[in-house]
Structure formats: structure tokens, C-alpha cells
Amino acid sequence: MKNGFMTRRTLLSTSGALLVTGALGLFTPAVAKGLAPTPSMRGGSNNYRPGAPIVDRIGGGGFWMTGTVRRAGDGSPLAGQRIQVWAHTTEGHERDPESHGATLTDANGNYRIEMPQIVPAFGQPHGHLAYDSGEFKTVFLRPVMRNARETTLNADFVLQPA
Amino acid sequence: MDRQGHSAPRNALIWVALGAAAFVPLIAAALSPLLAWREPIYIASGFAGIIALVLLMMQPLLVAGYIPGLAALRGRRIHRVVGAVLVLSVLLHVGGLWITSPPDVVDVLLFRSPTPFSIWGVVAMWAVFAAALLATFRNRLKLPLPLWRVAHTALAVVIVTGAVVHTLLIEGTMEPISKVVLCVIVSLVSAKVFLSRRSWAAYFRN
Structure with a gap:
């Protein structure tokens, strides 16, 4: 039953x-508690020049470096954070001062900086980025483009308090 | 007919094939668009790497006496000279890259580079140096010949494997098709000499 x-x-x-x-x-x-902080990538800080100026764009432009900056844990967007960018491009080597520039994140934690086309160097088409402003722990990234013909590269930061 | 009993057209064909295998990748690399965005020292270090790979193709052929007109003792003598030039090419390759971007090369030499191809390259580099030292001090080392041959051949295997993988993984000035073809040729002639000459076999007999 x-x-x-x-x-x-x-x-x-x-x-x-x-x-x-x-x-x-x-x-x-x-x-x-969740969102883990982004670890620095190997080789990320190579040819870093501290204090790259905030610029409208690096050189003649034509290529976009984009990404987000969020807080570790709750993942809330971080506005006004300074992200430094450099790469081997059609206009210069990584070490050249004019290959370096910085931008600030908007209210939604997004950043976007125009720069010359990245070209393969040292075996890979790659860019370098740094968060190094002190409020959060320093992070160096070295993203690699899937294809050298792409005209954009994305790198997201999750920062933890210093 | 030469002293080995080979016909002149066959010998000429081998030289033409060798010339093509050597110069087609070099010419193709000379046409690379990437060169426009590189400084002379960086360009030179890239070409030193390609030349090293071409010399690597010659080494087994020379030591085995497969190149017409360069058989036996002459082939071995030139094998030594080419070996020295190979060491020099590797030094120029790494030195030029060091000048272009010191931190990247330091990372590679310390095995902490983010790029896997550089590990293969640096292993091949040390094997080139070891093989050259073994050759330079061959008489003074007083190793039994079978042991010396096993050691030199083992290093040659590491060099060819390392150099070929290193080259294939790199996105650089070499044109992709000629790069793969050269890597296949280097691998095949090395395998052929390794399997046919069996210079290492005496050590394992007894």
C-alpha cells in the first residue's frame, strides 16, 4: 500500500x-568570498618602465588593449585604476619609452587604450600590462594573442588590497 | 663518376637540393614583414638562429660522408669547421637577443620563461656547447672511442630534437612552410645517419 x-x-x-x-x-x-586575485604572469614585468604617462593613445593607434579591473572577493568593479601597457608594435620595441602608456578604468571598472598594432616578438605576439599604483598588490600580465592578425587584446585584473 | 662510383648528375642534384634546403628558408625569412619592425641586431640574431639550423642539417651529412666531393676524411674535417661556426651562430643568436631584450633572455637561461619554445632552445644550446667541447678535447679526454661516439651522438640527438621543436613553436621571421620543410629535412637526415652509420652501436656490443 x-x-x-x-x-x-x-x-x-x-x-x-x-x-x-x-x-x-x-x-x-x-x-x-570567491573571486580569486589575478596572479602575475611569468615574464610579465619584462621591459617594464615605472610611471608610464596617462595618454589618450600610444603612438598612431589602430589596436585596442581592453579589459576589466575588479576587486578580489566580491568582484566589484574598481573605477579610476591606472593600468600601464607596453608591447613590441609596428612603432617600436618593448623597451622604447614611446611604446609605453597608461590609462584609467571607468566607473564600471573597464579600461580601453588605443596603441599601435602588436607584432610577434620573441616568438609570440604578446602584450604587457601592469597595475602598480600601491593601493592594491602589484600585478604584471603578459597576455598572448591567439592570432597575430587580431587588432585587439584583452586582459582582466582582479586585485587584492596591498 | 666520382671516386665513390656516383654519377655526376646525381652529385649535382644533391648539391642543388642542399643549396635549396639551405637558401630557400633564408630568402623566405629575408622577405618577412616582421623585419620592418625590428632593429638590425634583433634581425641579425634571428638569422643567426636560421643559419644554425641550416648548419645543423649539414653536420650529419658531412660526418657520414654523404655530400659528394666531401666524403670520408674531408667530410669529417669540414664537420669540425661547421661545428665551430655552429657554436658561433648560437652565441650570436643568444647574444643578439640578449642585447634586444635582456630580461627575456635572462628568464630563458634561468628556465623561468613563459614561452615553452625557449626551453627547447636553451637545452639545445647547452648540448651544442657540450658536443663542441667533447670534440675539441677529444684527444685530451682519452675516452674510449665507442664511449666518445655514444656521448657525441646522444648530444646530437638532443640538439636536433631541441632545435627543431624550438623552431617549430616560434612565431617569427621564418616563413611557415619553408620552416617546416627545413625542420623535416634536418630531422630526416639526422635519423638517416643515426640509423645507417650506427656510430653509437659499438658501445653497446659486448
Whole structure:
């Protein structure tokens, strides 16, 4: 005969599922706290020049470096953060001062800076970025373009307090 | 007919093929658009790398006496000269890159570079130096010949593997098709000499 409300099997499986959810729940605060800070990439700081000026664009432009800057943990966007950019481009080597420039993130934590086309150098078409303003821990990135013909490159920062 | 009993057209064909294998990749690289955005020292270091790969193709052929007119003892003598030029090319390659971007080359030499191809390159570089030292001090080392040959051949295997993988992974001035063809030729002639001459085999007999 069937119990209209609940069989023993559903009782056991439901309570079991609740138990598992509860047990997992113990770990959820770590996930919610969540967004891990971006680690610096190997070689990211190579040919870095501290204090690159904030510019409308680097050189003649034609290529866009884009990305977001967020706070570790809650992932909230960080406005007004200074991101420095440099690369080997059609207009100069990584070491050349004129290959370096900086921009600030907008209210939504987005940044976007125009620069000359990145060309392959030292075996890969790649860019360099730095957050190095002190309020958060310094991060150096070295993203690689999937294809040297692309005209944009994205690099996202998740920063943790210094 | 030459002293080995090979016909003149065959010998001429081998020289033409060798010339093409050597110069087509060099000419193709000379036409690379990337050169427009590089300084002379960076361009020179790139070409030193390509020349090193071309010399690497010659080495097994010379030591095995496969090149018409350069058989036996003459081939071995030129193998030594080419080996010295190969060391010089590698030094110019790495030195030129160092001048172009010191931190990148320091990372490579310390095995902490983000680019995998550089690891293969630096391993091949040390193997080139070791093989050259082994050759330079061959008499003074007084190693039994079979042991010397095993060591030199083992280093040659590391050099060819390292150099070929290094080259294939790089997005640089070499034109992609001629690059792959040269890498295949280097690998095939090395494998052919390794398997046919068996200079290493005496060590494992007994």
C-alpha cells in the first residue's frame, strides 16, 4: 500500500540530499568570498618602465588593449585604476619609452587604450600590462594573442588590497 | 663518376637540393614583414638562429660522408669547421637577443620563461656547447672511442630534437612552410645517419 505523502525511499533520499547540501554549504562561503586575485604572469614585468604617462593613445593607434579591473572577493568593479601597457608594435620595441602608456578604468571598472598594432616578438605576439599604483598588490600580465592578425587584446585584473 | 662510383648528375642534384634546403628558408625569412619592425641586431640574431639550423642539417651529412666531393676524411674535417661556426651562430643568436631584450633572455637561461619554445632552445644550446667541447678535447679526454661516439651522438640527438621543436613553436621571421620543410629535412637526415652509420652501436656490443 502506498503512502500518499511520502515513502520511506523519498524520505531517505530527500534527507540525504539535504544533508549533502548542508555539508557542501560549509564550503560555500569560500566560493562566495570567491573571486580569486589575478596572479602575475611569468615574464610579465619584462621591459617594464615605472610611471608610464596617462595618454589618450600610444603612438598612431589602430589596436585596442581592453579589459576589466575588479576587486578580489566580491568582484566589484574598481573605477579610476591606472593600468600601464607596453608591447613590441609596428612603432617600436618593448623597451622604447614611446611604446609605453597608461590609462584609467571607468566607473564600471573597464579600461580601453588605443596603441599601435602588436607584432610577434620573441616568438609570440604578446602584450604587457601592469597595475602598480600601491593601493592594491602589484600585478604584471603578459597576455598572448591567439592570432597575430587580431587588432585587439584583452586582459582582466582582479586585485587584492596591498 | 666520382671516386665513390656516383654519377655526376646525381652529385649535382644533391648539391642543388642542399643549396635549396639551405637558401630557400633564408630568402623566405629575408622577405618577412616582421623585419620592418625590428632593429638590425634583433634581425641579425634571428638569422643567426636560421643559419644554425641550416648548419645543423649539414653536420650529419658531412660526418657520414654523404655530400659528394666531401666524403670520408674531408667530410669529417669540414664537420669540425661547421661545428665551430655552429657554436658561433648560437652565441650570436643568444647574444643578439640578449642585447634586444635582456630580461627575456635572462628568464630563458634561468628556465623561468613563459614561452615553452625557449626551453627547447636553451637545452639545445647547452648540448651544442657540450658536443663542441667533447670534440675539441677529444684527444685530451682519452675516452674510449665507442664511449666518445655514444656521448657525441646522444648530444646530437638532443640538439636536433631541441632545435627543431624550438623552431617549430616560434612565431617569427621564418616563413611557415619553408620552416617546416627545413625542420623535416634536418630531422630526416639526422635519423638517416643515426640509423645507417650506427656510430653509437659499438658501445653497446659486448
